[in-house]
Amino acid sequence: MKKRIILAVVLCGMLTSGAYIWADCAEHKAAAQKKDAGRQKVVDGIRNIGMSTPAADTMLLRMLIQAKKSQRGIEVGTAVGFGSVNMGIGFERTGGHLYGVEISEKMVAESRANIKKAGLEKTVTIIQGDALKVLPKLEGKYDFMFIDAVKKDYFKYFKAVEDKLTPGAMVVGHNAIASGKAMQDWLDYMKKHPDWEIVMVKATRGMAVCYKVR
Numbered sequence: 513m514k515k516r517i518i519l520a521v522v523l524c525g526m527l528t529s530g531a532y533i534w535a536d537c538a539e540h541k542a543a544a545q546k547k548d549a550g551r552q553k554v555v556d557g558i559r560n561i562g563m564s565t566p567a568a569d570t571m572l573l574r575m576l577i578q579a580k581k582s583q584r585g586i587e588v589g590t591a592v593g594f595g596s597v598n599m600g601i602g603f604e605r606t607g608g609h610l611y612g613v614e615i616s617e618k619m620v621a622e623s624r625a626n627i628k629k630a631g632l633e634k635t636v637t638i639i640q641g642d643a644l645k646v647l648p649k650l651e652g653k654y655d656f657m658f659i660d661a662v663k664k665d666y667f668k669y670f671k672a673v674e675d676k677l678t679p680g681a682m683v684v685g686h687n688a689i690a691s692g693k694a695m696q697d698w699l700d701y702m703k704k705h706p707d708w709e710i711v712m713v714k715a716t717r718g719m720a721v722c723y724k725v726r
């Protein structure tokens with residue numbers, strides 16, 4: 513009899529704590545969904561400047577970041593931060609950080625404001641300056657790079673950080689189909705290099721998605 517009472521008390525305790533955990537998880541999920549909805553509003557409100565990365569392309573970037581649990585990313589050419597915010601959501605989920613480089617002071621101010629509105633200021637840092645000067649000075653290693661500035665300079669941007677890209681790094685070159693000729697030197701290099709795999713993805717204006725094998 514005594515044993516049965518003890519067993520019933522233990523079972524009751526387990527059921528109650530299980531219910532608490534379930535309620536806590538449901539609450540956590542609801543809060544995360546609310547945060548995502550708020551962020552989506554910020555994304556939808558970002559000024560369309562005509563040269564922002566298309567939404568579908570930024571979603572692909574975010575998914576790549578999340579799938580490979582990227583920790584340190586670089587964006588070359590941030591504009592008003594449409595891509596930064598979308599990628600930043602991915603980096604927040606992986607616990608990583610994104611560094612955007614943008615030459616225009618006006619765009620930097622607007623991108624920083626958008627990043628703040630999205631609550632991503634701890635995850636995304638925008639550096640103002642010419643990427644050709646800023647990139648060689650970046651410290652540490654990186655496992656993700658999105659190149660989206662002057663098309664004929666993609667090879668130069670890549671070369672500036674090549675030694676800092678870790679095995680397993682991904683580099684995505686935007687507009688790689690529509691503006692392929694302008695960045696042919698970079699595309700040829702990636703195609704021939706034994707350490708890199710490359711695929712051309714027909715997302716809107718085309719993306720060259722590259723993976724560092726070793």
Ligand SMILES: C[S@@+](CC[C@H](N)C(=O)[O-])C[C@H]1O[C@@H](n2cnc3c(N)ncnc32)[C@H](O)[C@@H]1O
Pocket residue numbers: 563564565588589590591592593594595596613614615616619641642643644660661662
């Ligand atoms: C196509 S837009 C970038 C769009 C952005 N990636 C997005 O997701 O919306 C190209 C940007 O590159 C910037 N840019 C051009 N040359 C640059 C350079 N040398 N260094 C840094 N940024 C540069 C331009 O000012 C412009 O804002």
